[in-house]
Each structure stands twice: as C-alpha cells, then as structure tokens.
Amino acid sequence: MxxxxxxxxxxxxxxxxxxxxxxxxxxxxxxxxxxxxxxxxxxxxxxxxxxxxxxxxxxxxxxxxxxxxxxxxxxxxxxxxxxxxxxxxxxxxxxxxxxxxxxxxxxxxxxxxxxxxxxxxxxxxxxxxxxxxxxxxxxxxxxxxxxxxxxxxxxxIAPPVWVSSASEDIEEQAHRMRDLLVRLSEEICQERAPVPALADELARARQLDQDVAQVDASITQAEESVRLNPRVKEPVLTRIVLRTGLDTLEICVVILRTMSRTFLDLANRRQDEPLLPPDVAPAMRELLTNLAGAVDSYATLITSQVSTAADEAESFLAIELDAARISREHVAKLLLARIQQHPRQWQLHGALLAEVDRMLNELDIEKRSMHLAEQLDQVAAESREKHPRLHKLTALTRR
Incomplete structure (x- = not known):
C-alpha cells in the first residue's frame, strides 16, 4: 500500500x-x-x-x-x-x-x-x-x-510560475556546498593528512561549477515565468533576489574550490603527520561547520524572500555568521602562535584564512542588502530610459 x-x-x-x-x-x-x-x-x-x-x-x-x-x-x-x-x-x-x-x-x-x-x-x-x-x-x-x-x-490558461522550482535548485546547491564543508571539517581532524580523501573533495568542489550552470538555467526559466505574468505581485524583486543570490553562491563555489586546493596542497606536504596541529584542528573544524551553516542559512534567506519567513531566515544567518567570525578569530590566533614557533607552510595557513574572509564577506547581510538596492535602482533607471513617457505618466498618476 x-x-x-x-x-x-x-x-x-x-x-x-x-x-x-x-x-x-x-x-x-x-x-x-x-x-x-x-x-x-x-x-x-x-x-x-x-x-x-x-x-x-x-x-x-x-x-x-x-x-x-x-x-x-x-x-x-x-x-x-x-x-x-x-x-x-x-x-x-x-x-x-x-x-x-x-x-x-x-x-x-x-x-x-x-x-x-x-x-x-x-x-x-x-x-x-x-x-x-x-x-x-x-x-x-x-x-x-x-x-x-x-x-x-x-x-x-496561465502558465506556471517556476520560482519555487528555482528556489529548490538554489537550496540543493547550497546543501551540496554545505556537505562539502562538513566533509572537509571531518577530514582535517584525521591522525594523518588524508591526501586521497582531500583529492576527492577537490573533485566534488570542481563539480559544483557544473551544478551552478544547471541552477542558472532554472533561474533563467523562473525569470521568464514572472515576466508579464499577472499572478506575480513583484516580478522585478523576485528576479533580482534569485539572480543576486545565485551570483553570491557562485562566488562561494569558487572560494570552496580554492579552499579545497589549499587543504590538498597542505596535505601533500604533511603526508606522515596530522594536517593541522592538535589544538588547531578542532577549532578549524568548528569554523568550517559554522561556514556550512551560514551557506545553508543564506540559501534559506534567498528562497524566503520570494515566499515567507524572511526575518527568521535573516536572524539565523546573522547568528551563523557571528559564530563563524568568532571561530575565525580563534583559528587565526592559534595559527599565528604555531607559525611563530614553526613557520612551515605559513603561506597556506594565510591562504586558508583569506578564503574564509572572502566567503564571510560574500555572505554578509549588509552587503547583500546594498547589492539588492543597487540592482533595483539599476533596473528602475533602465526602465525610465526605455519608457520615459510611461514613467512620466506613472509619476503624474501617483501625484
């Protein structure tokens, strides 16, 4: 049954x-x-x-x-x-x-x-x-x-609106990114540097690029479905929210690929010893876990903007980002102390911190709000240039 x-x-x-x-x-x-x-x-x-x-x-x-x-x-x-x-x-x-x-x-x-x-x-x-x-x-x-x-x-017979389908694809992409960060956090705590496992993670990180292309096609379809569709109240905002959200995730995919490459390079130089010192590995694992939660919360915020519970999703994202920033500072202090004692591969440690900073910057809530406002202003300006008479008539009607 x-x-x-x-x-x-x-x-x-x-x-x-x-x-x-x-x-x-x-x-x-x-x-x-x-x-x-x-x-x-x-x-x-x-x-x-x-x-x-x-x-x-x-x-x-x-x-x-x-x-x-x-x-x-x-x-x-x-x-x-x-x-x-x-x-x-x-x-x-x-x-x-x-x-x-x-x-x-x-x-x-x-x-x-x-x-x-x-x-x-x-x-x-x-x-x-x-x-x-x-x-x-x-x-x-x-x-x-x-x-x-x-x-x-x-x-x-009005055609369907594919916003929900595009939102699901964005969430699935974020889940794949989150899973990659979780697996990386588990690998760095091994007793010996797991070179084969990190090579597999790098291959999965490269696969994320192809997944982004599929999500992009889904969002393009969603953008067309809301244009001239009477069932959509705010088509411009919906299109911009989805597109800017995917742009941010695409940049984070590039950062993840670079981060995976950095971990693999560090593992190749430390095959017979732990990837990170015993006191640094747990802190780095906590940092990657917080980043995974931030990516997941960011995707929820994007999809909530075109559905409901946007305030709740933004609160969760803010909590995850604050936890990730605290973990980042803790890892930076531990790495600095270790590098001063043993400066081996210091440039790879600095690269890891720089990649974490880039991802936190891309997921920042204030930056996203500013980006949305810029895109809305740009669309409004383009609309005024293409249809000046319609804009004047609309302004006159509002007055």
Whole structure:
C-alpha cells in the first residue's frame, strides 16, 4: 500500500515538471489550432496551424509572446520572398540556391532569431507549388491561426510560475556546498593528512561549477515565468533576489574550490603527520561547520524572500555568521602562535584564512542588502530610459 502511495505522489510531482507541462500544453494547443484552421479555412489538411502552435506555445508567457511574434514574422518574410521569386523565375537548381541565400539573408535582417531557417523553409514550400498566390495566402493564414491559438492558450490558461522550482535548485546547491564543508571539517581532524580523501573533495568542489550552470538555467526559466505574468505581485524583486543570490553562491563555489586546493596542497606536504596541529584542528573544524551553516542559512534567506519567513531566515544567518567570525578569530590566533614557533607552510595557513574572509564577506547581510538596492535602482533607471513617457505618466498618476 505504501509503495502505491509513493508512486502516486511521485506521479503527481512529475506532473508539475517543465517537460510534462510543456508536453501537455503543446499537445492541447496544437489540437485546438488544427480544429480552428479546419473551421476557418478551406485547406483539406491545415497542418501548418498545429505546427505553428506547437512551436509557439512555450512554458512561460513571456517566451510564448516573443516566440509567436518572431515565428509569424519569419513565415511572412519567407512567403514574400518566394512570391517575388515566383514572379521572376521558375523553380530550378540555381533559382532554389539563390532563393535560399536570399531568404536566409533577409531572415537575419528581419531579426527573427532562431526562426531564420523557417524563412527559407517557407520560401521553398511556396516556390515549389504551382499556384503561388493561393499557397502563400493559405500559408500565412494557417501560420496566423496557429500563432493566435498558441498566444490565446497561454493567456487563458496561465502558465506556471517556476520560482519555487528555482528556489529548490538554489537550496540543493547550497546543501551540496554545505556537505562539502562538513566533509572537509571531518577530514582535517584525521591522525594523518588524508591526501586521497582531500583529492576527492577537490573533485566534488570542481563539480559544483557544473551544478551552478544547471541552477542558472532554472533561474533563467523562473525569470521568464514572472515576466508579464499577472499572478506575480513583484516580478522585478523576485528576479533580482534569485539572480543576486545565485551570483553570491557562485562566488562561494569558487572560494570552496580554492579552499579545497589549499587543504590538498597542505596535505601533500604533511603526508606522515596530522594536517593541522592538535589544538588547531578542532577549532578549524568548528569554523568550517559554522561556514556550512551560514551557506545553508543564506540559501534559506534567498528562497524566503520570494515566499515567507524572511526575518527568521535573516536572524539565523546573522547568528551563523557571528559564530563563524568568532571561530575565525580563534583559528587565526592559534595559527599565528604555531607559525611563530614553526613557520612551515605559513603561506597556506594565510591562504586558508583569506578564503574564509572572502566567503564571510560574500555572505554578509549588509552587503547583500546594498547589492539588492543597487540592482533595483539599476533596473528602475533602465526602465525610465526605455519608457520615459510611461514613467512620466506613472509619476503624474501617483501625484
């Protein structure tokens, strides 16, 4: 019974994934576009309409609007090019080649982006049919029907907002970073410098870069999903919070990779002895543990800004950062005393402290608030430059 419930829960969870949502939405929109084209045109099999709807309907409303406009432009440009060619030359190998060159060139000038090949495809299909005028008109009508159905489909059935999915990806990335710091804190307390284990941790730290790229793609999708979406109250703030949060975690990933490299270099020089002195290792372990908690709390703060409990998350982060700073000062005093007695690899000890300082600086709450304010001001300034009349009208309305 429990297995059945788990399967049902897993199926329900998968039903909200982007791939499943895209499949269902595209199929429904394509079917409706075909029915509309059969009703509005005399074409026996208007397959271009469902094809257009299939390509126009995207996961987000913003992508649907921009994609629909570009695709219609691409088809119309291709039809116009083919109509001009049909009035001058017939279909032959040299005219086809000249047509393709012309269509692709005009497509780039028309700025249809990824639909440049569609310009050439439309031109070839129209030129290859005997009755050019009717074919061109039918093709344009089918394309418009498919695009309109796709746009209306997303306007009536609002697409999902992928902020929660992006927040989960950010939290998972922070959990991976936290786990790496916890494992490093455990390795440095071994009786002998664990070179193989630290080499594995360095490999995991390098893997975090690829994980950041995946989270970045998820945030990009979330940013598009909140644009022009009436269900989101503060789309600009949501986008900036997620993006700046990922930027900070990305910098921390670089610091973690450098820190792992420093620990490995220190272990290679001390293979037959402890990585750190007996009195320094516990303090360093406490410092890394506090850093792990700070990273985890920072991710919670980012996701709380787009949901609830932001004040509580900020309080936890402040506590973790204060504990990490106290531990850092304790480790610095112990290392300084040891270096004065035995100055071996003093530069690696200094590098570890510098890396800890950089991470604490990136996770600082005041710095994050200043960064958010700067980004909001920048977005507002760009909006005023792009739409000065709208800004004046808004200001006048507020007065």
């Amino acid at each position: 429990r297995d059945v419930q788990e399967q049902i829960a897993d199926l329900a969870k998968r039903g909200t994934e982007p791939i499943v949502v895209q499949l269902l939405r595209s199929s429904a929109a394509a079917t409706l576009a075909y029915m509309a084209a059969r009703w509005l045109t005399d074409v026996p099999a208007p397959l271009l309409a469902p094809l257009t709807a299939l390509l126009v309907v995207q996961v987000t409303l913003f992508a649907t609007l921009t994609t629909g406009v570009r695709r219609v432009n691409a088809v119309v440009v291709g039809v116009l090019v083919a109509t001009g060619f049909s009035a001058l030359v017939g279909l032959s190998w040299w005219s086809l080649g000249l047509l393709l060159v012309t269509a692709l060139t005009v497509g780039h000038f028309a700025r249809v982006d990824e639909f440049v090949p569609e310009v050439a495809i439309s031109a070839m299909l129209v030129l290859g049919v005997t009755q050019h005028t009717d074919t061109a008109l039918d093709r344009v009508v089918e394309t418009v029907i498919g695009a309109v159905v796709g746009l209306l489909f997303n306007l009536i």
